[in-house]
Amino acid sequence: VSVSATPLPTDADGGRSAVVMFHDVTAARRHRDELASFAGVVAHDLLNPLTTIDGWTDAAVEELTEAPDGPAVREARASLTRVRRAADRMRHLIDGLLAYTTARDATVQPVDVPLRDLVDDIVAARVDLATAAGTGAPRFTVGDLDPVAADPVLVRQLLDNLVGNAIKYTAPGRTPHVTITTAPAPDGRVVVRIADNGLGIPAGQHHAIFGNFHRAHRDAGITGTGLGLAICQRIVHRHGGTITAADHPGGGSVFTFTLPRAGASPARPRLQTAGR
Numbered sequence: 303v304s305v306s307a308t309p310l311p312t313d314a315d316g317g318r319s320a321v322v323m324f325h326d327v328t329a330a331r332r333h334r335d336e337l338a339s340f341a342g343v344v345a346h347d348l349l350n351p352l353t354t355i356d357g358w359t360d361a362a363v364e365e366l367t368e369a370p371d372g373p374a375v376r377e378a379r380a381s382l383t384r385v386r387r388a389a390d391r392m393r394h395l396i397d398g399l400l401a402y403t404t405a406r407d408a409t410v411q412p413v414d415v416p417l418r419d420l421v422d423d424i425v426a427a428r429v430d431l432a433t434a435a436g437t438g439a440p441r442f443t444v445g446d447l448d449p450v451a452a453d454p455v456l457v458r459q460l461l462d463n464l465v466g467n468a469i470k471y472t473a474p475g476r477t478p479h480v481t482i483t484t485a486p487a488p489d490g491r492v493v494v495r496i497a498d499n500g501l502g503i504p505a506g507q508h509h510a511i512f513g514n515f516h517r518a519h520r521d522a523g524i525t526g527t528g529l530g531l532a533i534c535q536r537i538v539h540r541h542g543g544t545i546t547a548a549d550h551p552g553g554g555s556v557f558t559f560t561l562p563r564a565g566a567s568p569a570r571p572r573l574q575t576a577g578r
């Protein structure tokens with residue numbers, strides 16, 4: 303509810319009054335949140351082709367430096383400079399879009415999210431994707447996940463990014479195996495762990511990978527933008543939690559984050575998701 307008040311002039315008897323207005327802003331807020339989530343997904347996806355444009359522009363510029371100078375080469379160089387400038391402008395616009403998605407209210411509107419149902423949805427979608435792409439389906443081990451109190455759109459984006467990475471950063475020819483578990487944290491929150499058997503994180507980069515555009519496996523031929531984990535970190539922070547990356551003892555990596563436990567407030571609505 304948004305409340306505004308306007309004082310009225312003091313009346314003849316010295317009485318003072320004001321007009322107080324209460325606006326129900328639930329629908330407007332929901333609409334804005336949906337728009338912000340949509341903008342986040344769009345921004346993230348737009349960066350993929352942009353990264354390709356950057357890569358090919360760099361390669362073409364390099365080739366030109368080795369070519370004998372002449373009017374055609376100079377013209378080609380000028381064209382590439384224009385492409386680069388346009389790509390920079392586009393990156394700037396996307397940055398603005400991302401800033402918009404994260405400049406939402408500092409407080410999220412949490413509902414009780416049955417994490418197990420949400421993870422089952424994400425797992426099913428990933429298996430469908432692998433089947434459609436003709437690649438081998440990844441393996442999943444999912445524990446009895448504790449429900450959390452979170453913004454359901456954001457928590458889906460968070461889990462989908464982390465599960466997507468766990469599958470993506472795998473050695474060629476190896477079947478990804480992703481393990482998702484929860485445990486109660488001492489402070490009453492829920493600790494969520496997503497472990498994989500993939501490439502692992504290069505030494506000294508466990509913290510840096512959460513920065514914007516930071517990519518630790520540029521030579522592995524895996525496409526990406528370096529923004530997914532930055533978005534994950536913002537989502538977790540907005541729920542008052544922390545997220546870290548570590549080496550998985552058996553090889554691969556493990557991402558750990560905390561979210562508030564569900565059921566802290568009896569009045570909190572429960573998110574309905576499709577059954578398992």
Ligand code: ADP
Pocket residue numbers: 463467468469471498500501502503511512516517518519520525526527528529530531532554555
């Ligand atoms: P992207 O995947 O688009 O490059 P992210 O922000 O999601 O960007 O990840 C940043 C970097 O962190 C990746 O480029 C990769 O080097 C590393 N990384 C992320 N997840 C994993 C993982 N599960 N295993 C190994 N490395 C990872």
